[in-house]
Amino acid sequence: MKVISNWGVSCVALLGLMGFAWRTTPASCPIENDLPKVRGDCQTCHPNEAKDWAQSRHAAAWESDSFIATSRNRSLKMCLPCHAPEPILVKGFGEHPELRAEERPHGIDCISCHQDANGAYHGTLGTKTDAHPTVKNEKFGTVDMCATCHEVFGTVDWYKQSAWGKDPNGCVNCHMPVVERPIATGEGMPVRKARVHKFEGATPAMFQKGVKMEITPREDQLQIKMESVEVGHTVPTGPEYVVVIVETRFFKGETELSKRQTLLADNTAIDGSDTRLKPGERRVIRVPVPPEAEKAVVRVLHKRNRDFPDEQARVLYEQEVALTGQGA
Ligand code: HEC
Numbered sequence: 651m652k653v654i655s656n657w658g659v660s661c662v663a664l665l666g667l668m669g670f671a672w673r674t675t676p677a678s679c680p681i682e683n684d685l686p687k688v689r690g691d692c693q694t695c696h697p698n699e700a701k702d703w704a705q706s707r708h709a710a711a712w713e714s715d716s717f718i719a720t721s722r723n724r725s726l727k728m729c730l731p732c733h734a735p736e737p738i739l740v741k742g743f744g745e746h747p748e749l750r751a752e753e754r755p756h757g758i759d760c761i762s763c764h765q766d767a768n769g770a771y772h773g774t775l776g777t778k779t780d781a782h783p784t785v786k787n788e789k790f791g792t793v794d795m796c797a798t799c800h801e802v803f804g805t806v807d808w809y810k811q812s813a814w815g816k817d818p819n820g821c822v823n824c825h826m827p828v829v830e831r832p833i834a835t836g837e838g839m840p841v842r843k844a845r846v847h848k849f850e851g852a853t854p855a856m857f858q859k860g861v862k863m864e865i866t867p868r869e870d871q872l873q874i875k876m877e878s879v880e881v882g883h884t885v886p887t888g889p890e891y892v893v894v895i896v897e898t899r900f901f902k903g904e905t906e907l908s909k910r911q912t913l914l915a916d917n918t919a920i921d922g923s924d925t926r927l928k929p930g931e932r933r934v935i936r937v938p939v940p941p942e943a944e945k946a947v948v949r950v951l952h953k954r955n956r957d958f959p960d961e962q963a964r965v966l967y968e969q970e971v972a973l974t975g976q977g978a
């Protein structure tokens with residue numbers, strides 16, 4: 651496989667933003683067939699991990715437009731370290747990392763997670779190679795590792811109270827599914843239990859696996875049932891900028907009659923309320939149907955910044971419901 655050395659920063663940024671409808675991947679951005687060039691040249695021997703990681707939000711953590719906006723163009727110093735960290739193994743899991751000097755646009759890269767103070771790479775597989783020193787570390791991939799950065803927004807507290815809370819590998823079991831394949835290129839490399847590095851979170855596939863949606867027209871109202879069946883924390887989770895919106899639009903023919911939105915958000919700092927969907931929670935949202943309505947379109951939108959327009963939201967779910975005979 652050809653390695654393009656100028657695979658750059660802009661590609662990482664764009665990949666992370668592909669959820670926004672108004673962004674498209676430019677033809678010059680070699681995503682499909684080429685590899686990101688990361689610190690430590692890991693991509694030359696670990697192409698699968700590199701390709702997956704490039705699509706992850708970890709790769710976008712520094713270039714994310716909502717991060718840039720909320721950190722006042724990255725001038726708030728306290729905001730920067732987790733979004734472009736030194737290797738977390740240097741201070742140890744549970745300690746907030748330091749901001750690194752080089753290659754910040756790569757966000758949370760391979761070295762941020764894998765490299766220790768001696769330059770060895772940690773994992774759980776116990777492999778030995780001439781390519782680089784490895785360390786078998788049973789703590790690697792545990793909730794304690796992810797908590798190093800993710801505990802600040804309560805994700806880990808919610809996790810511990812959830813049905814999965816006792817599993818020391820709960821985060822990776824949902825967010826890094828196992829695939830059997832060789833983990834490095836080269837002759838005769840054995841098939842191992844590898845973990846997908848896309849770190850999928852707020853994507854349509856993950857949301858629809860985690861939250862069961864059921865929509866039923868009932869006389870003059872539409873009943874939207876949501877049940878959190880496989881999410882080990884609130885929906886959404888993260889800083890209070892991140893919100894989910896349940897939106898219902900009513901139509902007569904092609905004409906939009908009205909729109910109703912319900913916000914799932916942590917508003918503790920604004921009005922003391924927290925309307926996020928809790929692990930295991932079942933919620934029913936009832937929306938009055940306008941008399942003329944023939945059709946409803948229900949969407950679940952995810953925004954990384956509540957101040958951004960709806961057009962920039964990622965659509966996690968969309969369902970059309972015929973209402974003929976229900977309304978008037
Ligand atoms: C020259 C090739 C090469 C390069 C470059 C390389 N690796 Fe590796 N790596 C390997 C091989 C070979 C293995 C062992 C594969 C096996 O035994 O199945 C390995 C194993 C690993 C493991 C598994 C550790 C364990 O036992 O759980 C990790 C993690 C890892 N590498 C991370 C990295 C990172 C991060 C980089 C870049 C900073 C990197 N590697 C660069 C070849 C390479």
Ligand code: HEC
Pocket residue numbers: 707708710711712714717732733735738747758762763791792795796797798799800821822825826849850851852853
């Ligand atoms: C060095 C800090 C750090 C560590 C360690 C870390 N993360 Fe993250 N993670 C982040 C940041 C920052 C973001 C947000 C990136 C963005 O969207 O700008 C994020 C985003 C995510 C997302 C969100 C995807 C989405 O769709 O919004 C998932 C899932 C995730 N991390 C899982 C994990 C798991 C699992 C672990 C442990 C193996 C882990 N993270 C370890 C900092 C970290």
Ligand code: HEC
Pocket residue numbers: 688692693696699700701703704708758759760761762763764773774775790791792822826833843844845846847
């Ligand atoms: C947010 C932290 C994080 C980042 C960033 C990250 N990894 Fe990993 N990596 C993990 C975890 C967690 C595991 C799985 C540990 C376990 O449970 O075995 C893993 C496993 C691996 C393994 C062992 C084989 C496999 O696929 O499971 C390799 C090789 C590896 N990573 C390479 C990389 C490379 C190369 C990059 C950058 C392109 C990278 N990692 C980025 C956390 C990370």
Ligand code: HEC
Pocket residue numbers: 793796797800805806809814820821822824825850851852853856857859860861880881882883884885886887888892952966
């Ligand atoms: C039982 C499965 C499960 C477990 C356990 C789990 N998650 Fe999730 N996570 C999900 C699902 C499903 C989503 C997508 C729901 C959504 O859109 O918010 C998600 C979304 C996320 C997101 C993106 C959230 C957002 O709203 O932008 C992050 C970050 C995340 N998880 C981190 C973690 C961390 C860290 C842990 C461990 C403490 C963890 N998750 C444990 C299933 C799980």
Ligand code: HEC
Pocket residue numbers: 711714715716717720721722726728729730731732733746798799800801802803805887888889891892954955
């Ligand atoms: C301790 C580590 C840490 C620090 C410090 C931190 N973040 Fe984050 N940030 C994260 C993690 C982890 C996520 C992923 C949370 C999620 O999606 O659940 C995240 C996600 C975000 C997101 C949503 C995803 C995106 O990039 O669009 C924004 C916005 C953000 N952070 C802004 C900030 C701002 C502003 C500050 C400073 C006030 C800050 N962060 C400080 C760890 C950190």
